[in-house]
Amino acid sequence: MEIKHRLPSIEEYQKLRDLVGWWETDLIATEIALNNSLFSVVAMEGETVIGIGRIAGDGGLYFYIQDVIVQPNCQSKGIGKAMMKELMTWVRQTAKPGSYIALMSAPGLEAYYEAFGFKMRKSDAPGMFQVI
Structure with missing residues (x-):
């Protein structure tokens, strides 16, 4: 397994989303989102993402x-951990003091992300979201 610093293709991105049961995204919106990423990694097994x-x-x-x-x-x-290490290394090298680093965790993975320094939001500071 090798971690590469590059964007996934739209097809690679859509395939992985589908494999983990995430909702389908519009292809044009996906292309825009990927191209506007600040940094991205892919884990490769041979030629397969x-x-x-x-x-x-x-x-x-x-x-x-x-x-x-x-x-x-x-x-x-250990693939997710290796990717998170690369992502966090980039953030630490790029973000300035006072920057806000956030993520949304899947249920049950909170402790996983705590190992990378993330903390749960306090109950008096709830987050919200909307999917169109």
Whole structure:
């Protein structure tokens, strides 16, 4: 397994989303989103992409870890951890003091991300979202 600093193709991205049961995204919106990523990694097994992760945001104050996905039959093998290390190394080298680094965790993975320094939001600071 090798981690490469590059964007996934739209097809690679859509395939991994589908494999983990995430909702389908519009192809044009997906292309725009991927091309506006601040940084991205792919985990490769030979010529096959088995994992992706990217950072979105404004590149100044706000950085969001997005789309950390590992193919289901490759999970629990340290691939996600290797990708997160690369993503966090980039953030630490890029973000200035006072920058806000965030992510949304899948249920049950909160402790996984705590190992990378993330903390749960306090109950008096709830987050919200909307999918169109």
